[in-house]
Amino acid sequence: MELNAIEKESQKEGEDNKAFVAEVQEQDQIYIDIERASEGDNAQKKTNQHKKSLLEKKIEAFQGYFAEHRDQIHLIIHLGLGAGFAAMVIAACVLNFRQASVLLVISLVTIFFLVWDWMMERYGDRVWVELHPIRDLFNRNCFRIRWILHVLLLGAVVCWLVLDTAQRGKRQLMSFSGLLILVFLMMLFSKHPFRKFMSFADIGSEFVFGASYTDHFFVFKVMPILVFLSSVISILYHFGFMSWLICKIGFIMMVTMGTSPAESMAAAGNIFLGQSEAVLLILPYINGLTRSEIHAVMTGGFASVAGTILGAYISLGVEPTHLLTASVLSAPASLAIAKTFWPETETQSVKASCDFKLGKGECSNALEAMSQGATCAVKVVANIVVNIISILSLVAFLDTVLSWLGAMFGCPQLSFTLICSYVFMPLSFMMGVSWEDSFIVAELIGIKAFLNEFMAYQKLSKLIKRRKAGGPEYVNDVKQYISIHSETIATYALCGFSNLGALGSLVGVMSTMAPDRRSDITSCGLRALIAGSVSCFMTACIAGVLYIPELQCPDFLSTEFNNTSVNISTQLVTCCTQLYNSVTLYEPLNVTIKGGFSWSNLQGCCTLTPPTHFNCSMVL
Incomplete structure (x- = not known):
């Protein structure tokens, strides 16, 4: 109480601090100015609000x-676009189902993965927890379950071979034997015991090089396809579609084959991209890869070809269906062989797919992505052209x-390709190529292994064109072309970057990306090259087992009826029925035969399996 009284008395008798009073008055003035300014701004806003037109208010x-209903509006737009696309697909299937079947399959696969992503994002953790008892049961009996599955699979393969493949001929059995031999060799030496789409490029080629651009077919017809496809893939990568597709394919291989995310994504990327581009997908993870994973990544690069290069092979005349199938099959085959x-x-440092991310392209818009893709293709085109020029020159000198x-030893025909034909002949024969064609296919394999797969496909395209031209099969005892079955096996065997030049390129690229792992990369290089080559040969063996060329009935009947004894087989009955359907009877002894059949074919069929809709005695 006394202190308070003294304080009050001192406040009454004391003098004011002038500096403090001035500061308080200044702050009061600022507050007043702010209030007046805010009142002025509000008045100005009201004035501007009155000045706005009705359209601006709307x-x-x-x-x-x-902004308030953004999510609902986006949902309505997406549903509308989805409904419109579904209506378009249904209408296309109703009007022309055969032509729209590809669009239908692509749509169903895309919908499946979109629904899968949506389900996993919301219920993935819950499903994983609920499946815990099943996972424990599988882990406890993993060894037994694997052996049971292996025995069942082996039994199914043996039954299939006995009931189906053995009836087709010896070539299919030889291809399967070659497949088993290649797998056995890998285990023995184990480290631890579309044409229409392509034609759009011709429009740009004709504009730049003139109407006579096909006079220089390789440079002005084949190479522009690389530029076109490179631009398309770059645009797809910019929008994220390519990354999405690679992730889905890699996820399927990771789940079904038990491989790590890094090597699975790299193998999936090799289906569409080149060796260097596929490695860039896993650039942040290269330093953490194990040696087995590095070996698997490199094997995938050697076992496949880039999607842009496929277009060039197709333009040479190679069957596009086989090229696309070989490119897709090489991805899982490379992982299987690499792990063997x-x-x-x-x-492994990265085990879960959720820890693995793929980014989109770095371009700001689609036009820049297109330009960047075309610019990158120029380097590829220049590399291919100059390498072919140098290789052809060196091979000519070597020959x-x-x-x-x-000539000193009485063999003037000795050449590099002749040596390759004898060295790789057992391999080509083991893959299911006929004996008379095995030397030619072996020559192609040698060109691909030591020189370049592009040159091998060029040689194969010449053989295909000779067969289609229908010329003589032998000229001076030299075979001019090979059978369709041998062409198919060769197409699969050549579909890969597994050559010595690609080995140096891939080792250099990966060593630049991960300098600390240079020794591991170089130690894996040669084994990965061998594994990549074997992957291509394995897919060729599978093609030899499964592929049956379309039956050429005129040639088949001529061959059958030239034999001393003819057996009535399913093929014979089918060809005779086709022959009868090609016969037009105007009157007795006045008939025409179409489809390339001959009178001797008709006589032989009438003798063995007489027709039901006309009498053979009226035409013979």
């Missing part, structure tokens, strides 16, 4: 409504030297 109201040739013995040396 636009602001619409923007506010859109170099099993995993180390701890001249070998011929000179061979």
